[in-house]
Amino acid sequence: MKVRAKLKLNPQAIKKIENATIKSLSLTMEAMKTEVDNMQVVPKETGNLEESAVVGVEEGKGYLSYPGPYARRLYYNPDYDFRQDKNPNAQGRWLDSFIHGDKKDWLTKTYGILLKQNSGGVIK
Structure with a gap:
């Protein structure tokens, strides 16, 4: 028994998918930032940390980063007594x-x- 298969690629469809992957990754990261904001988990005193969030895509990988000078200290210190009057779910390791x-x-x-x-x- 022989099996023959013929594959015909559609370059236009492939290009649409390639463009869609790039656009969708960027939109997914923006949606994640919005989701985190809506969850109200980022510690908030003045709002600078929450507003400092940077969303980006590099080499096919998306990221959400909080580059503020104290972001690392707050993120990796989940035992800190976070004020919860502005963000009721404020916590360390808010992306976990x-x-x-x-x-x-x-x-x-x-x-x-x-x-x-x-x-x-x-x-x-």
Whole structure:
């Protein structure tokens, strides 16, 4: 028994998918920043830390960074007594739920939804 297969690639569809992956990753990272803001988990006194958040994409990888001078100290000190009058869920390690907590699948699902929307109908 012989099996023959013929594969015909659609360069236009491939280009749409490539463009969609770039756009969707950027939009996913922006959505994550919004999700973190809505969760009200970033420690807040004046709002500088929350406002300092930087979203970006480099070499196909997305990131959300808090470059403020005290961000590292607050992030890695979960035992700190965070004030909760402005952000009621303020805590250290505020991104951990996305890494290994209840929001672990959030990034994958959000990216998948955005990729499908941005693919111009190529991904169904």
